[in-house]
Amino acid sequence: MRAKIIRKDDVAGLLESLMEEYEVFAPVKRDGLVLFERISSASEVFLDYQNSVMPPKQLTFPQTETLFGYSSAKGEVKIEVPHREEKPQLIFGIRPCDASSFVVLDRVFDGEEYKDTYYLERREKTVTVSMGCVKPRSTCFCSSVAGGPFSTDGSDLLLTDIGDKYVAQIVSDKGAQLLEEREFRDATEDELASAATVVKAAEASMGPGVEMDGLKDKLDSSFDDPIWHQLTEKCLSCGICTFLCPTCHCFDIVDEAVDSNGERIRIWDSCQFPLFTLQASGLNPRPTVKERFRQRMMHKFSYFLDRYGRVGCVGCGRCITECPVNLDLRQVLNSVSRLEGVK
Amino acid sequence: MKNPYLPLPVRIEKVVVETEDNNVKTFSLCFVNKEDEGGFTYTPGQFAEVSVLGKGEAPFGMASSPTQPGCLEFTVSKAGVVTTALHNMEAGGIVGVRGPLGNGYPVEALKGSNVVMIGGGFGFSTLRALTNFLLDDANRGSFGDVTVIYGARSPGLLLYKDELKQWQERTDLHLYLTVDVGDQEWRGRVGVVPKVAKDIAPGSENTYAVICGPPVMIRFTLPVIKELGFTADRTLLSLEMRMKCGLGMCGRCNIGAKYVCRDGPVFSLAELNQLPQEFWG
Numbered sequence: 001m002r003a004k005i006i007r008k009d010d011v012a013g014l015l016e017s018l019m020e021e022y023e024v025f026a027p028v029k030r031d032g033l034v035l036f037e038r039i040s041s042a043s044e045v046f047l048d049y050q051n052s053v054m055p056p057k058q059l060t061f062p063q064t065e066t067l068f069g070y071s072s073a074k075g076e077v078k079i080e081v082p083h084r085e086e087k088p089q090l091i092f093g094i095r096p097c098d099a100s101s102f103v104v105l106d107r108v109f110d111g112e113e114y115k116d117t118y119y120l121e122r123r124e125k126t127v128t129v130s131m132g133c134v135k136p137r138s139t140c141f142c143s144s145v146a147g148g149p150f151s152t153d154g155s156d157l158l159l160t161d162i163g164d165k166y167v168a169q170i171v172s173d174k175g176a177q178l179l180e181e182r183e184f185r186d187a188t189e190d191e192l193a194s195a196a197t198v199v200k201a202a203e204a205s206m207g208p209g210v211e212m213d214g215l216k217d218k219l220d221s222s223f224d225d226p227i228w229h230q231l232t233e234k235c236l237s238c239g240i241c242t243f244l245c246p247t248c249h250c251f252d253i254v255d256e257a258v259d260s261n262g263e264r265i266r267i268w269d270s271c272q273f274p275l276f277t278l279q280a281s282g283l284n285p286r287p288t289v290k291e292r293f294r295q296r297m298m299h300k301f302s303y304f305l306d307r308y309g310r311v312g313c314v315g316c317g318r319c320i321t322e323c324p325v326n327l328d329l330r331q332v333l334n335s336v337s338r339l340e341g342v343k
Numbered sequence: 344m345k346n347p348y349l350p351l352p353v354r355i356e357k358v359v360v361e362t363e364d365n366n367v368k369t370f371s372l373c374f375v376n377k378e379d380e381g382g383f384t385y386t387p388g389q390f391a392e393v394s395v396l397g398k399g400e401a402p403f404g405m406a407s408s409p410t411q412p413g414c415l416e417f418t419v420s421k422a423g424v425v426t427t428a429l430h431n432m433e434a435g436g437i438v439g440v441r442g443p444l445g446n447g448y449p450v451e452a453l454k455g456s457n458v459v460m461i462g463g464g465f466g467f468s469t470l471r472a473l474t475n476f477l478l479d480d481a482n483r484g485s486f487g488d489v490t491v492i493y494g495a496r497s498p499g500l501l502l503y504k505d506e507l508k509q510w511q512e513r514t515d516l517h518l519y520l521t522v523d524v525g526d527q528e529w530r531g532r533v534g535v536v537p538k539v540a541k542d543i544a545p546g547s548e549n550t551y552a553v554i555c556g557p558p559v560m561i562r563f564t565l566p567v568i569k570e571l572g573f574t575a576d577r578t579l580l581s582l583e584m585r586m587k588c589g590l591g592m593c594g595r596c597n598i599g600a601k602y603v604c605r606d607g608p609v610f611s612l613a614e615l616n617q618l619p620q621e622f623w624g
Contacts, residue, residue, distance in 0.1 A: 068348070075437060077437045079350070079352075111590070111591065113605075114347045114591070114592070117347075120344065249594060250593055250595060251588070251592075251593045251594070253400065253593070254399060257398075264348070264396075266348075269594075279585050280423040280426070283558065285584070285622055291621070303599060304600075307600050
C-alpha cells in the first residue's frame with residue numbers, strides 16, 4: 001500500500017492549492033444541512049459530518065442537463081450541443097460509498113455499444129479524494145454490498161483520520177499524481193498501523209445490514225409472492241429514496257421551447273412515480289405502489305447484478321434515513337431473504 | 344465518442360392517412376443530409392426515436408423495409424404530445440430521427456424456414472416491414488412459405504390498403520385479412536385474430552410465428568399458436584414499453600433484467616418465459 005501523510009493543519013493549504021487547478025467540491029454546512037458545494041475558500045469546508053444529505057452524484061450526472069439546443073428557421077434546423085470548457089473537478093471528503101457509486105454509474109453510462117458522452121466527459125475530469133468513515137451511521141450497510149467504511153472502490157485517494165493527521169492511501173494514478181506534485185512525506189509503519197486500527201474499529205461497528213447470501217435467488221423467485229403487498233403497503237411513492245440515491249440513474253428527456261428555439265433536456269426521473277411507465281395507450285405495467293417498489297428492489301439487487309455483475313446499491317442508507325414513513329430497505333430485503341417456501 | 348442523443352434531420356416527404364378515423368398516419372421521412380442515409384442501416388423490427396423539436400421524441404418501429412432504400416416510413420397513431428404534434432405536421436416539415444435502435448426480427452435465423460406473421464391494429468407496421476423484406480426479389484428465395492394474418496377492428500382501420508391489394512395478387516404470399524366487425528362492403532373474414540389464426544391453422548413444421556399487436560390479441564393468440572405446435576423458441580414477439588433514451592440507460596422499459604429497447608423489442612417466447620410476467624399490465 002502506498003500512502004502519504006497529510007497533517008490536518010496542512011489541509012487548508014492543500015485545498016487552496018488544489019483550487020488553482022480544480023473546481024473543488026467539499027462538504028459545506030448550510031441551514032443545518034451538509035451538502036457538497038463548490039468552495040472558494042478552505043474555511044467553508046465542514047469535515048465534522050457523517051454524510052451529506054444528497055450524494056455528490058450531480059457532479060457527474062446533473063439533475064437537469066441540456067442535451068442540445070436547437071433553432072429552426074426557413075426549413076433549416078440547427079442543433080448545437082452546449083460547449084463545456086470546464087476545469088477538472090475534485091471532490092474532497094466524499095464518502096467511500098458515494099465514490100463507489102460512480103463505478104456503478106459507469107456500468108450504465110459507459111456501455112459497449114452506447115456511450116453517454118455527457119456523463120463520461122464529466123467523469124473523466126473528476127478526481128475523488130475520499131474520507132473513510134471513522135463513525136459509520138446506524139443506517140449504513142456498505143459492508144453488505146461489497147463496500148466498507150474504508151473501501152477504495154471509485155476513489156483516487158482515501159484518507160484515514162488518525163488524530164492530528166490523515167493517512168492518504170494512493171488508489172489510482174490520478175491520486176498518485178495529485179500527491180506527488182506536492183510535498184508530502186510517506187507514511188511510517190507506525191502510522192499505517194494506527195490507520196489499520198481505525199479501519200478495523202469502524203468495520204467492527206457496522207450493523208448487521210442486509211443478508212446477501214441467497215438474496216438474489218429469493219428475489220427472483222418471490223416476484224409474485226404476496227409479501228410484496230405487505231412490505232410496500234406504507235410506501236407513499238414519494239420517490240425521495242430514488243432522488244437521494246447515489247446509484248439511481250433513471251431519467252426523462254423533455255423539450256422546452258419558445259417559438260422556434262428550444263432545448264432538449266435530460267432530467268432525473270423516478271421509477272416510483274405512476275407515470276414513469278404509463279404508455280400512451282393507457283397501459284401501465286407497474287400501476288400500483290407494489291409493482292413500483294418491487295421494481296426498485298429488483299433493479300438494484302437482482303437485475304443490476306445480472307446485467308453488470310454487481311449490485312446497484314452502495315449501502316449509504318440515505319433511502320432509510322430520509323424515508324418519511326420509515327421504510328427500511330434492509331428490513332424489506334431481509335424479509336424476502338427469510339421467506340419460506342420460496343426457493 | 345459518438346453522442347447517441349443527437350437526432351438526424353429528416354424532411355417529411357409524404358403523409359398518408361391510413362385509417363378512416365384519421366387517427367393513424369404513415370410519414371415518409373427523408374434524410375436532409377444524404378450522407379446520413381448510408382449510416383442508417385436497419386433490419387425489420389428495429390425502431391427509431393422520432394423528434395418533433397419543441398415537443399419531444401417518441402419511439403416507433405420502422406414501417407418501411409431496408410430493401411426499399413431511401414426514405415424511412417413510420418406509421419403513427421395519434422395518442423400523446425409528440426404524436427399529436429407529428430400529426431399536425433405536413434409534407435416539407437423538418438423532424439429528427441435517432442436510431443436505428445433495438446434488435447429487430449432475426450431475419451438470418453428465419454432463412455430456410457416458413458414464416459407466419461400474425462398482427463393486429465397499428466402494431467402491424469413492423470410486420471409490414473418484415474413482409475416486404477421477405478417478399479423482396481433478392482430475399483424471397485431464402486425463405487419458405489410466407490403467411491400473413493392481419494386483423495383490425497373494422498375495415499376502415501386496416502392499414503396499407505393499396506399494398507394489401509397488391510399482396511393479394513401475389514402467389515408467393517398467403518394473406519388472410521380479418522376484421523372484428525364488418526360493414527356493408529366488407530366481403531372478407533369477420534372474427535378476431537386469434538380465432539382466425541385457429542381456423543386457418545398454419546402448419547408449425549419448420550415454421551416461425553412472428554406476432555405483433557395489442558396485448559389482448561397476443562394474450563389470446565399465444566395459446567392458439569402453442570396448440571398448433573409452435574415451440575416457444577420459434578414464437579417471436581415484438582413488445583412495446585414506454586421508452587425515453589432507447590439506449591438502455593434511462594431505466595423505464597425493463598422486463599426483469601432485459602431492456603425492451605436494447606435486448607428487444609423482439610423476444611422469443613422462450614426468452615419471455617424466463618422473465619417476470621410484467622409486460623401486460
